[in-house]
Amino acid sequence: MTSNTLTPGIAAGRLPGEDYSRNFADLHPVLDDHEALVAADRCYFCHDAPCMTACPTSIDIPLFIRQIATGTPEAAAKTILNQNILGGMCARVCPTETLCEEACVRETAEGKPVQIGRLQRFATDTLMAAGVHPFERAAPTGKAVAVVGAGPAGLSCAHRLAMHGHDVTVFDPRPKAGGLNEFGIAAYKSVDGFAAKEVDWLLQIGGITVETGQALGAGLSLEKLKADHDAVFLAIGLAGVNALGVEGEDKDGVDDAVEFIADLRQADDMSTVPIGRDVVVIGGGMTAVDAAVQAKLLGALNVTLVYRRGKDRMNASVFEQDLAASKGVRIITNASPKAVIGNGAVQEIEFEYTDDDLAPTGETFRLAADQVFKAIGQTLGRTDLPELDGRKIAVNDTGRTSMAGVWAGGDCASGGDDLTVTAVAEGRDAAEDIHATLMA
Amino acid sequence: MANLASEFIGIKSPNPFWLASAPPTDKEYNVRRAFEAGWGGVVWKTLGSEGPPVVNVNGPRYGAIWGADRRLLGLNNIELITDRPLETNLREIKSVKRDYPDRALIISLMVPCDEDSWADILKRIEDTGADGVELNFGCPHGMAERGMGSAVGQVPEYIEMVTRWVKKHSRMPCIVKLTPNITDVRKPAEAAKRGGADAVSLINTINSITSVDLDDFAPEPTIDGKGTHGGYCGPAVKPIALNMVAEIARNPETHGLPISGIGGVTTWRDAAEFMTLGAGNVQVCTAAMTYGFKVVQEMISGLSDYMDRKGMTSTSELVGRAVPNVTDWQYLNLNYITKAKINEADCIKCGRCYAACEDTSHQAIAMSEDRVFTVKDDECVACNLCVNVCPVEGCITMERVAPGQVDERTGKVVPEEYGNWLEHPNNPGNACAAE
Numbered sequence: 033m034t035s036n037t038l039t040p041g042i043a044a045g046r047l048p049g050e051d052y053s054r055n056f057a058d059l060h061p062v063l064d065d066h067e068a069l070v071a072a073d074r075c076y077f078c079h080d081a082p083c084m085t086a087c088p089t090s091i092d093i094p095l096f097i098r099q100i101a102t103g104t105p106e107a108a109a110k111t112i113l114n115q116n117i118l119g120g121m122c123a124r125v126c127p128t129e130t131l132c133e134e135a136c137v138r139e140t141a142e143g144k145p146v147q148i149g150r151l152q153r154f155a156t157d158t159l160m161a162a163g164v165h166p167f168e169r170a171a172p173t174g175k176a177v178a179v180v181g182a183g184p185a186g187l188s189c190a191h192r193l194a195m196h197g198h199d200v201t202v203f204d205p206r207p208k209a210g211g212l213n214e215f216g217i218a219a220y221k222s223v224d225g226f227a228a229k230e231v232d233w234l235l236q237i238g239g240i241t242v243e244t245g246q247a248l249g250a251g252l253s254l255e256k257l258k259a260d261h262d263a264v265f266l267a268i269g270l271a272g273v274n275a276l277g278v279e280g281e282d283k284d285g286v287d288d289a290v291e292f293i294a295d296l297r298q299a300d301d302m303s304t305v306p307i308g309r310d311v312v313v314i315g316g317g318m319t320a321v322d323a324a325v326q327a328k329l330l331g332a333l334n335v336t337l338v339y340r341r342g343k344d345r346m347n348a349s350v351f352e353q354d355l356a357a358s359k360g361v362r363i364i365t366n367a368s369p370k371a372v373i374g375n376g377a378v379q380e381i382e383f384e385y386t387d388d389d390l391a392p393t394g395e396t397f398r399l400a401a402d403q404v405f406k407a408i409g410q411t412l413g414r415t416d417l418p419e420l421d422g423r424k425i426a427v428n429d430t431g432r433t434s435m436a437g438v439w440a441g442g443d444c445a446s447g448g449d450d451l452t453v454t455a456v457a458e459g460r461d462a463a464e465d466i467h468a469t470l471m472a
Numbered sequence: 473m474a475n476l477a478s479e480f481i482g483i484k485s486p487n488p489f490w491l492a493s494a495p496p497t498d499k500e501y502n503v504r505r506a507f508e509a510g511w512g513g514v515v516w517k518t519l520g521s522e523g524p525p526v527v528n529v530n531g532p533r534y535g536a537i538w539g540a541d542r543r544l545l546g547l548n549n550i551e552l553i554t555d556r557p558l559e560t561n562l563r564e565i566k567s568v569k570r571d572y573p574d575r576a577l578i579i580s581l582m583v584p585c586d587e588d589s590w591a592d593i594l595k596r597i598e599d600t601g602a603d604g605v606e607l608n609f610g611c612p613h614g615m616a617e618r619g620m621g622s623a624v625g626q627v628p629e630y631i632e633m634v635t636r637w638v639k640k641h642s643r644m645p646c647i648v649k650l651t652p653n654i655t656d657v658r659k660p661a662e663a664a665k666r667g668g669a670d671a672v673s674l675i676n677t678i679n680s681i682t683s684v685d686l687d688d689f690a691p692e693p694t695i696d697g698k699g700t701h702g703g704y705c706g707p708a709v710k711p712i713a714l715n716m717v718a719e720i721a722r723n724p725e726t727h728g729l730p731i732s733g734i735g736g737v738t739t740w741r742d743a744a745e746f747m748t749l750g751a752g753n754v755q756v757c758t759a760a761m762t763y764g765f766k767v768v769q770e771m772i773s774g775l776s777d778y779m780d781r782k783g784m785t786s787t788s789e790l791v792g793r794a795v796p797n798v799t800d801w802q803y804l805n806l807n808y809i810t811k812a813k814i815n816e817a818d819c820i821k822c823g824r825c826y827a828a829c830e831d832t833s834h835q836a837i838a839m840s841e842d843r844v845f846t847v848k849d850d851e852c853v854a855c856n857l858c859v860n861v862c863p864v865e866g867c868i869t870m871e872r873v874a875p876g877q878v879d880e881r882t883g884k885v886v887p888e889e890y891g892n893w894l895e896h897p898n899n900p901g902n903a904c905a906a907e
Contacts, residue, residue, distance in 0.1 A: 066542075073540040076863050079823030082843070137820040141864065 037309070037333045041402050042285060044306040046331025052302040055329035059220045060124075060150055068154040071147045072101035078137055083148060086135035088448065089116035089457045093132060097151055109159035110166045112152055117191045117460070118184055120160060120230050121213050122453045123153035124221045127318075129351040131453070160229070165236035170197035172239070175470045178203065178257045180248055181267035183211020184452045185442025187234055188459030189265045194239035196467045201261075202240060205247030211269060213452065215294040218322040220329070249414060258437055263466045266425065266433070266440040267459060272413025276314065276406055280372030289313060289323035289407035296326055308403025311335045312381055314369055315407030316346035321353070323405045324361045335361045336399055340368040342388050370396060378404055412444060421446040431462030439466055474779035476772060478512060478787055480752045481645045481670040481730050483603045485512035485576040488753035488787050489743065489771050492734055493517050493580035493606060493649070496760050498554055500564035507568070509765035510772060513576025515755060518553035518608045519561055521583045521593060526552045531695030535682030535702060544762045546708035548680045550693065550700055552614045553582050562600055569601040577601075578647065582608040582620050585630060587637045594642040604645035607638060609660070610676020612653050612703050622676070625651035628663035635667025647732060650674040650716075657716040658723045665729050672720065673732035673755060675713045677703025706758035710736030714749055718798045721750025738767075740774025747787065748794035807891040809879050810854040810870040812836070812847045818867035819845060825858035825868060833857050850880040
């Protein structure tokens, strides 16, 4: 256990103990009362506010900010949670810089939007700290709904259905509910076990049973779920990871970024999480940035994120790219992996420069790598599902699939970005449609 | 740099910025600091009669309202006149005046409403070297319950009577400080003039309750569960004060009576505004209480720069410049027609103009799908609300419809000539209006 940042290979404990807690501290600590009042006062209470339109869950942002400004953060939280039951997590992980805050008129006016995300967190944290669950379950309807997947879409759907009085069973293959809130997402965005606390808080509505260790295809079948319930909501996410499709991909040290992030999130002690000295992350989305930044925070000496197209095509927002750069991650664009080189374990990885249309240039370079993370997208990874639209389950605006009685939402379903907030909206909207259908 | 030297009713000061009679001027220590910071004059906190001094409450004596980031907008107080012995104050006044002969030092006075009391106090302050007296007929709390302060200021006959006593028993210049807690400020000003006052100063504070504690159900500031009305001051009262100063300045009965302008003066610009409406100088309190004495330096540089830009060499050139332009509603030109114009390049698309106009005014702003806001000239009455609610200064302007053009709202050609209500056909007073 005497490794440091120079230790070759993959090793744990590269940093002095105190560095871990500092590195993985809250990225944006919650505003204090006065900061919240000052931030709230900047809101212009726009008519038909652009921020609200830009929010996938259509939170009434001007209203909740005014409620904060007038000293009623609990009322603000209820305004938020009415539209988005996972408003607490969304306040932490939403790419606000490309959603509400990008649309904020103060961004137009002075390049400094109202801090909507942090205000949302102030409100929801205040309410949750008070232990208040501001919604009540309607009288039981006697209807039973199965929700497959306890991630943002599934939880959102389950809560809304339970609120309407339905009995909901949520199935999830993992040992804990929360989905990507619990197993994805960088640790510094959800500190102090927030994801689990939020699930516990959400379940206070009642009428929801969570069954963990239950995977579709391994014990659960869609046919059986349909037979046993009045409706089924599929929120199974994307379980498969795209392969690089290059020679040497099977060498030791070539790992899935999502698994690395999940292990890291579940680690009680960050100093026990092994990381390479020279780490290469392949991909250009949020997962790639989360993996690269956290690799650096764990003490990797060199972390390089390599994306095959130009910077402006990266799915990770400019804020995320800047965050990575500020933590010391080197970003290389317009380069595609060609081969993983090494004797048993990866030692180097070769890339070829490619233009924005991925046309190869014939010019190659190599990066030293004792660990490579693949973050080039995920797939459904199964076929026993309703009809697909491309690589996802085809759904209409309210989440209906090709199969009667089966709805779907979140990352596994077509339509919308693969964002937590989008998943919450889809789960909520499907729940409303399920409710309307069951009560018709 | 413009010369700010000021002469007000014969009292000279290096600049027209005086500290008003208030907590900042209660004792030698503060006043010396004020003069060191650059204040042109000080009105010493109100002295009362000989004898045991008044006592103040020992709970909170100030209440406040705030704007964004706790910027103090309004302050109220329930502090009484000085609670220090008369002799102490007199000794200190003499000492300060001796060391700062170039600064104005005025003594504020409030004693019971009988001639002997006034004759006595005036005699006692004679050898302090002070430049003048200010009669506190304004304080609306505490002392008013004892027949002093605004209890006098609300009765023009008393003002005239006491002012006459003061002029009879003293040769000092006399400023009468007026309360705004009346319906027509011209009446007490006229009374002061009749009594022989050399000047009036206004406004004193406004009766107020700043807020209510919604847990204890008690007004703020709260003392042991109870509160009382206090005197309101600070930036929030400035518009009220400006109007009262202007009313006195343009009243034929009091026109030319020197005015010391008080009420929310916070910046050089506020001071300049008071002066254009007829104030020969200004008195400041809340700004100093909020930010300290150093604020006077901004007032000095700001007023000086402004006067330089305007080519003015003396503050007297500024005093009263706006008075001729203050008129009655009935004389406003009804043929002056404007329309709001939204500059799309400056618009940040918040939609506040639209909400204000659509919900609360004349439905004269159109909003497109892509949030372009346009004024409908055929609906716009030029109320100016959109300008006032727009967060971008200068984005919405009021543009005049030139004479000879058609006002799309009325369908009528805009007349060249001035035309006011007195001449308007709809005025019932015009016999020829209806055929």
